Amino acid sequence: MNVLVKPIVTEKMTAQSESLNRYGFIVKKDANKQQIKKAVETLYNVNVAAINTMVYGGKNKSRYTKGGMINGKTAAFKKAVVTLVEGDSIDFYSNI
Template sequence: MSILKRPLVTEKVSALNKYGVYSLIVDEHADKFEIKKEIEGFYGVTVTKLNTMRYAGKRRSVPTKTCTVKGRRPSYKKVIVTLKKGDMIDFYSNI
């Protein structure tokens, strides 16, 4: 199973793409060395800086006709990757 789950495409990250900064959702149990190795192997780029953040799932409650359903959103790990100058990742090339 791959460590990389999906790219995180937001307005803020899209504005940083021109500086070689990208963001991805990764496996919660992966460490920085595994993530760096996976990104360099999968996309063929050189990673210079890697920042990771863990987000806890938030509690949610949805009122229905008969009762209130309580649940939790999934927790996830986000990574912000800075690439070597001149390198870039095209998330839409395989579509």
């Protein structure tokens, strides 16, 4: 069972990884903190100090087109912010 869906690589998360040693991941909705910790530690060979999780609900969106109004919804997801112990780091760009 793969818990981690993808890493979050944004300007804000990159700044937090440099200053606070925190990394963001989008994870499966049914994953708990222990499963996320085990997945990050085995995949990246690091030690995890703390995990914060948050669930984002999908937002309703609408747009106007030539054919009329189109209504839809953005995807809901669960985000985990992982704080590593001092001295450990993750390099997302090593595989490129």
